[in-house]
Amino acid sequence: MGTITAEQTNIYDFLGINEDPLYKKLEDLKEGEMxxxxxxxxxxxxxxxxxxxTRTQHEQAKDVIEFYKKILNC
Structure with a gap:
């Protein structure tokens, strides 16, 4: 018998991350900004x-898309 898994999606999975205000803010961040x-x-x-x-984790990424995905999984 096969395993059934569920994956949470959001509207930007369909519209594209370029439409996500969070992604846009990340993309617009300049060095030194937070x-x-x-x-x-x-x-x-x-x-x-x-x-x-956060209080319990510190992560980094050099690519904005990779970083965006980390935030979504946070």
Whole structure:
């Protein structure tokens, strides 16, 4: 018998991430700028890396799309 799995989607899975206001904000971040998303701090550091920081995790990515996906899975 096969395994059934469910995956949560959002409207931007259909419209495209370029239409997502969050993605647009990330893409517009300049080096040294930061955003606060609830209790999650997001910044683009002086090396051009995107950083995500919460009380329990600190992650980074060099690519905005990879970083966007990390935030969605946070």
């Amino acid at each position: 955003l606060l998303l609830g209790e999650t701090l997001v910044r683009k550091n002086s090396h051009g890396l995107y950083e995500l920081e």
